[in-house]
Amino acid sequence: MIKKNPVLRRCISCRKTYDRKNLLKITKDHKQGIILQKGIGRSAYICKSKACYSDSKIKKKLQKALKTFLEPEFIDIFEKEIASSNNYPN
Ligand SMILES: [Zn+2]
Numbered sequence: 001m002i003k004k005n006p007v008l009r010r011c012i013s014c015r016k017t018y019d020r021k022n023l024l025k026i027t028k029d030h031k032q033g034i035i036l037q038k039g040i041g042r043s044a045y046i047c048k049s050k051a052c053y054s055d056s057k058i059k060k061k062l063q064k065a066l067k068t069f070l071e072p073e074f075i076d077i078f079e080k081e082i083a084s085s086n087n088y089p090n
Pocket of ligand 1: 011014047049052
């Protein structure tokens with residue numbers, strides 16, 4: 001019998017682990033730069049709890065996790081993405 005385990009990833013803000021499906025993935029893609037939910041490269045995950053994505057330090061934490069500089073526009077895109085994918089069970 002094969003037991004199916006969810007893929008767990010850690011939120012860079014609250015450091016709790018969640019099923020990857022419930023996290024927003026931010027990737028520094030080799031070709032496309034910073035993209036959400038797809039891409040290949042260094043990735044960071046943020047859970048969809050308001051305390052995390054609306055944290056005033058989230059941009060800093062992301063920059064540190066991805067080892068890159070994030071444009072201010074990125075935060076707007078990021079917030080829209082969170083709002084549109086706000087089907088988190090909680
Ligand atoms: Zn979190």
